[in-house]
Amino acid sequence: MALLEIKNLSIYFGGVKAVHNVSFSAEAGDFKGLIGPNGAGKTTVFNGVTGVVKPIAGEIYFDGVHLIGLRPDKIAHLGIARTFQNIRIYPKMKVFENVEIGLNSIPRYGILPAMLKTPGVRQKNRESYEKSLKYLEMVGMQEYKDVEAGALPYGLQRKLEIARALATEPKLLFLDEPAAGMNSGESMELVEFLKKLHQDTGLAIILIEHHLEVVMELCKDIIVLNLGQKLAEGTPKQIQNNPEVVKAYLGERRQKYA
Amino acid sequence: MGYIEGILISACINIVCVCGLLLLTGFLGLFSMGHACFLCIGAYTSAILSINFKIPYLPALAAGGILAAVSSIIIGYPTLRGKLSSDCFAIATLGFSEAIRLILSNFNHPYVGGALGISGIPHKTGLLQAVLLATASIFFVYNYTHSQHGKVALAIRDHADASELIGVNIFREKIKNLMISAFFCGVGGGMMAHYYTYIVPNTFGSVMSTNLLTAVVLGGVSSVTGPVLATVLLTGVPEFLRFLSNWRLAIYGLVLIVMMRVRPEGLMGHKEFSLIPIVQLVKRNWKKSDVLSK
Numbered sequence: 377m378a379l380l381e382i383k384n385l386s387i388y389f390g391g392v393k394a395v396h397n398v399s400f401s402a403e404a405g406d407f408k409g410l411i412g413p414n415g416a417g418k419t420t421v422f423n424g425v426t427g428v429v430k431p432i433a434g435e436i437y438f439d440g441v442h443l444i445g446l447r448p449d450k451i452a453h454l455g456i457a458r459t460f461q462n463i464r465i466y467p468k469m470k471v472f473e474n475v476e477i478g479l480n481s482i483p484r485y486g487i488l489p490a491m492l493k494t495p496g497v498r499q500k501n502r503e504s505y506e507k508s509l510k511y512l513e514m515v516g517m518q519e520y521k522d523v524e525a526g527a528l529p530y531g532l533q534r535k536l537e538i539a540r541a542l543a544t545e546p547k548l549l550f551l552d553e554p555a556a557g558m559n560s561g562e563s564m565e566l567v568e569f570l571k572k573l574h575q576d577t578g579l580a581i582i583l584i585e586h587h588l589e590v591v592m593e594l595c596k597d598i599i600v601l602n603l604g605q606k607l608a609e610g611t612p613k614q615i616q617n618n619p620e621v622v623k624a625y626l627g628e629r630r631q632k633y634a
Numbered sequence: 635m636g637y638i639e640g641i642l643i644s645a646c647i648n649i650v651c652v653c654g655l656l657l658l659t660g661f662l663g664l665f666s667m668g669h670a671c672f673l674c675i676g677a678y679t680s681a682i683l684s685i686n687f688k689i690p691y692l693p694a695l696a697a698g699g700i701l702a703a704v705s706s707i708i709i710g711y712p713t714l715r716g717k718l719s720s721d722c723f724a725i726a727t728l729g730f731s732e733a734i735r736l737i738l739s740n741f742n743h744p745y746v747g748g749a750l751g752i753s754g755i756p757h758k759t760g761l762l763q764a765v766l767l768a769t770a771s772i773f774f775v776y777n778y779t780h781s782q783h784g785k786v787a788l789a790i791r792d793h794a795d796a797s798e799l800i801g802v803n804i805f806r807e808k809i810k811n812l813m814i815s816a817f818f819c820g821v822g823g824g825m826m827a828h829y830y831t832y833i834v835p836n837t838f839g840s841v842m843s844t845n846l847l848t849a850v851v852l853g854g855v856s857s858v859t860g861p862v863l864a865t866v867l868l869t870g871v872p873e874f875l876r877f878l879s880n881w882r883l884a885i886y887g888l889v890l891i892v893m894m895r896v897r898p899e900g901l902m903g904h905k906e907f908s909l910i911p912i913v914q915l916v917k918r919n920w921k922k923s924d925v926l927s928k
Contacts (some may be wrong), residue, residue: 426799452801464796466789468856468904476782477789481801483782487814490781491774497781504782544801 379404385434394420396604406580409595416601418584427451457546459537467526475508478543515539548580555587645869646764652849652865653771654818660855663791665724668731672702674838676820677827681755691758695824702820703813714808738835751834759829776858854900859907
């Protein structure tokens with residue numbers, strides 16, 4: 377059975393069919409792309425899987441567990457992590473503390489030991505500090521560990537968000553437009569980074585991205601959404617040559633030049 | 635001496651309560667307009683245990699704190715569950731606090747005493763006990779806020795939705811902090827009962843809740859030492875301004891307005907008060923004068 381299995385997922389907001397009858401699946405170690413014009417329902421699919429919005433119909437299985445109706449934190453503990461389109465790091469905390477939240481979303485010791493700051497608590501705090509450095513090293517940010525996260529430049533905030541997501545030890549990582557607001561040089565750097573991350577960790581990654589060169593470079597399999605429905609799925613080559621996809625992205629008349 | 639001792643003891647009692655409230659308002663960002671009810675529950679419980687069952691001081695205080703913590707579930711469970719906004723929580727606590735006060739006013743059991751309250755409580759909160767309990771509270775709360783528990787609370791305050799997607803159980807963390815904060819306020823209430831030796835329900839009105847909240851906000855969110863300093867100031871300043879009679883309340887209000895205008899993040903903001911920089915400054919100047927004299 378696939379790691380993530382989405383069957384006939386539908387999410388409506390009032391009368392708006394944000395996602396309608398979408399099905400796809402991902403295996404362990406996959407690197408999939410989810411593309412589509414603005415308002416196609418890409419982020420809504422993420423929100424449906426991670427439990428932020430409740431689907432109106434359909435089934436989502438992760439590792440054999442039915443996800444619909446579970447609380448977002450439960451789903452996170454099953455092994456799904458994500459980043460956000462608009463960065464949501466904790467700006468007032470230091471970089472390593474941000475990662476520590478991912479590590480210790482359920483505190484590792486009780487309330488009384490915490491108040492008394494017992495040797496066991498000190499030991500666990502030290503362990504979590506060292507672990508957080510390990511994840512910062514994975515994204516190449518160890519030198520920034522003591523910087524206030526809000527003071528980091530944009531690209532590093534994105535990487536910090538990825539490090540925090542990795543700290544939850546996921547099996548599947550959703551990346552929501554990691555290259556948003558980057559120029560082509562920066563996004564190529566991101567491509568190299570994500571490629572290496574995927575190789576090193578063997579995680580399944582699903583990527584939403586508007587920079588098509590990023591998606592084409594990284595993903596072996598691409599799912600195209602348009603107006604809430606699945607338009608096509610296939611290799612980058614197939615997607616590029618699919619007339620339906622070209623139409624959705626560029627409009628009818630473009631066909632003449634294509 | 636007795637007068638100053640009195641101010642110090644009230645300051646210590648307020649510190650214990652503020653230590654509790656700052657966990658909720660400072661670190662979690664939940665405003666409570668009715669924390670006086672937890673003082674009230676703590677005060678009544680410990681007073682009744684002390685008078686009628688001859689329970690010693692500390693166990694009576696602990697019992698008051700525990701009952702306050704348990705009663706906080708009544709208000710926390712319905713309001714913190716689900717996606718109710720924090721405004722709802724503030725209003726609900728206000729209502730809960732008034733309800734507790736009015737129920738006690740009309741409850742004419744000999745143990746409780748209705749609107750006349752309880753008198754003849756043994757005087758057990760001396761300066762020593764007050765200072766020790768306040769110090770212990772600061773120690774416990776400081777450690778707690780600087781532990782993983784405290785960091786998770788800060789994470790919820792900054793980005794509740796993102797934290798939930800990382801795996802933080804928002805409801806459990808919120809109710810945990812609420813219960814701990816109610817516990818400290820319950821203990822503070824017990825100390826108060828054993829200091830004044832009588833309690834009436836009307837002492838625990840919304841003015842008391844507001845004063846606690848003022849100390850936390852004035853002292854600075856996500857700081858422990860800030861609210862503690864603010865509590866000392868807020869308890870002390872009105873006493874020192876007593877010679878101005880009614881004008882002191884106007885000045886008190888003016889000080890608050892100016893303070894929030896100049897430092898909206900509070901006295902200490904996100905920092906902790908520490909003597910280390912001062913010691914370093916003195917040391918540095920010491921060395922400098924040493925060099926100069928040679």
